Amino acid sequence: MDRLKDTIDIPANVQVPGYQREQHGIGIVHFGLGAFHRGHMAVYTDDVLADKGGDWSIVGVSLRSPGARDRLLPQHCLYTLVERGVEGEKHRIIGSVKNVLVAPENPEAVLQQLCDPKVHIISFTITEKGYLRDAATGELLRGHPDIQHDLVHPEQPRTMHGFITEALARRKQAGFAPVTLLCCDNLPENGVSLRKAVCGFARLRDQKLADWIEASIAFPCTMVDRIVPATTASDIEQTSLALGRYDAAPVICEPFCQWVIENNFSSPRPVWEAFGATLVQDVAPYEDMKLRLLNCSHSAMAYLGYLSGIETIDQVIITPVFKNFVVQLMQEVLPTLDMPEGVDLQEYCAALIERFRNPSLKHRTWQIAMDGSQKIPQRILSTIRALKAAGKPYTCLAMSVAGWLRYVTAIDEHGNSIEVSDPMAEQLCRIAEQNKDNLQNYVQEIVKMADIFGPDLASDAAFQDTIHNCLQTIYDLGAQGAVGSLL
Ligand code: NAI
Ligand code: CS2
Numbered sequence: 001m002d003r004l005k006d007t008i009d010i011p012a013n014v015q016v017p018g019y020q021r022e023q024h025g026i027g028i029v030h031f032g033l034g035a036f037h038r039g040h041m042a043v044y045t046d047d048v049l050a051d052k053g054g055d056w057s058i059v060g061v062s063l064r065s066p067g068a069r070d071r072l073l074p075q076h077c078l079y080t081l082v083e084r085g086v087e088g089e090k091h092r093i094i095g096s097v098k099n100v101l102v103a104p105e106n107p108e109a110v111l112q113q114l115c116d117p118k119v120h121i122i123s124f125t126i127t128e129k130g131y132l133r134d135a136a137t138g139e140l141l142r143g144h145p146d147i148q149h150d151l152v153h154p155e156q157p158r159t160m161h162g163f164i165t166e167a168l169a170r171r172k173q174a175g176f177a178p179v180t181l182l183c184c185d186n187l188p189e190n191g192v193s194l195r196k197a198v199c200g201f202a203r204l205r206d207q208k209l210a211d212w213i214e215a216s217i218a219f220p221c222t223m224v225d226r227i228v229p230a231t232t233a234s235d236i237e238q239t240s241l242a243l244g245r246y247d248a249a250p251v252i253c254e255p256f257c258q259w260v261i262e263n264n265f266s267s268p269r270p271v272w273e274a275f276g277a278t279l280v281q282d283v284a285p286y287e288d289m290k291l292r293l294l295n296c297s298h299s300a301m302a303y304l305g306y307l308s309g310i311e312t313i314d315q316v317i318i319t320p321v322f323k324n325f326v327v328q329l330m331q332e333v334l335p336t337l338d339m340p341e342g343v344d345l346q347e348y349c350a351a352l353i354e355r356f357r358n359p360s361l362k363h364r365t366w367q368i369a370m371d372g373s374q375k376i377p378q379r380i381l382s383t384i385r386a387l388k389a390a391g392k393p394y395t396c397l398a399m400s401v402a403g404w405l406r407y408v409t410a411i412d413e414h415g416n417s418i419e420v421s422d423p424m425a426e427q428l429c430r431i432a433e434q435n436k437d438n439l440q441n442y443v444q445e446i447v448k449m450a451d452i453f454g455p456d457l458a459s460d461a462a463f464q465d466t467i468h469n470c471l472q473t474i475y476d477l478g479a480q481g482a483v484g485s486l487l
Helices: 035-039 041-051 067-075 107-114 145-152 160-174 190-205 207-216 233-243 284-307 313-317 320-336 345-357 365-369 372-389 395-407 425-434 439-447 450-458 461-484
Strands: 026-031 057-062 079-085 088-094 097-102 121-124 180-183 222-225 251-253 258-262 278-280
Touching: 026 041, 026 107, 035 041, 035 079, 035 251, 041 057, 041 088, 057 067, 057 107, 067 097, 079 233, 088 233, 097 107, 107 160, 121 160, 145 160, 145 190, 160 190, 160 207, 180 190, 190 207, 222 284, 258 284, 284 313, 284 320, 284 345, 284 365, 284 372, 284 395, 284 461, 313 320, 313 345, 313 365, 320 345, 320 372, 320 395, 320 461, 372 395, 372 450, 395 439, 395 461, 425 439, 439 450, 439 461
Parallel strands: 026 057, 026 121, 057 097, 079 251, 121 180, 258 278
Antiparallel strands: 079 088, 222 258
């Protein structure tokens, strides 16, 4: 089968880029060219290029591995977006990505691309762990070896922080117009989190540069939403058959797509709002709604579902006890949300259940369970704080935290090992091993991790007791039985 490398003779039912790619220059550099960016921001941008034109093509930067580059460059960075919904599949070739740079191979090439005066937007989906931040306070982990390396070797950075700071220093020196730094990760106040990370690093390097960044560069917050599971070998095979071309890098996603962006830019930008994005002054209510309802439910189902031996989210949500648990969990969360006029939260919750039920996505509980130390704080713990402050119950949320504690013991309910993928996995699993004969001590040692639970919950005996009781129930009844005991 020929490789996808152009749109000649592509089946008529496959949408192809509605523009001549070579006529559009690079305007965006994106760090973290993973599945989500290619299923979300790159699609909005493809729409802009087709209908409004402009130099808004994207160069992706991989900070860690050549995989994305090796899959995309042989096909001129074209790839298939596969929307899977109840009406079936829709295929679309996306053309907005034009090149991929692998930072460890040639950091200078990345810096030169960032310093192109035609680049106006630098965006990020580098996962929650990519920001090297204290997950509870959001402050930069200044002692991280890569941060320390980049302070000593500013011209051969390893981190996003190092690349961005060096590029901004060079752009400032050259008198180029400011760029906008656009975070699209699932972080609390993600633009603020990005600014803390970048300016925290810049201050360590040059206070005046940090002051200039604070004063000149916009870090708009965003709420990004589209369920985009990791692509499997079967997805590649099925997509290639449908296309009649071999596509090594298709992206599988749900039909739903939402992007709420703070209207705060220090540069030109594509008119994404002409194709469904929403520009607002305050993203916070939308971000809270999404992180505390969608992502919280996702994490709860990931840990408790995986422990119950259920592999994918759609299988978890069609299990009655879990469906009822998720509904109850959402109702527990609702009092902490204050939405703008016209947003119907009950409707949103019902729509989420339907999105979770999508049987064609096969979103793995194991994938969502990744990086819990970086996700739990904004998805679950901040909601618990709000409920505790209001004197309201947080039973389902506590069971979700207990599910995570059970998961990171790295041994499932059948005695099989769990591959815990988390930047803090070694520390978490060590604590579990050291306290495997004393559940109360285990809970105490984990909850004492203030870089996850924050100093308030880390020292809250009542909170610890609540988590301990939930965890004991999970050990007594199993994860599914423990969930059922709450209903
Ligand atoms: P992915 O695994 O396909 O891509 C992750 C990207 O981040 C890769 O380019 C990888 O090289 C980079 N990365 C990973 N760890 C890093 C680190 N420590 N430092 C720098 N770069 C690192 O994941 P995907 O699906 O693209 O998701 C990425 C992020 O997008 C998520 O963590 C989340 O914040 C956000 N997101 C994802 C959604 C989804 O359904 N997949 C939906 C909404 C937001
Ligand atoms: C998921 C998110 O992997 C995870 O942690 O909860 O990537 C989720 O799919 C997106 O936030 C949906 O917009």
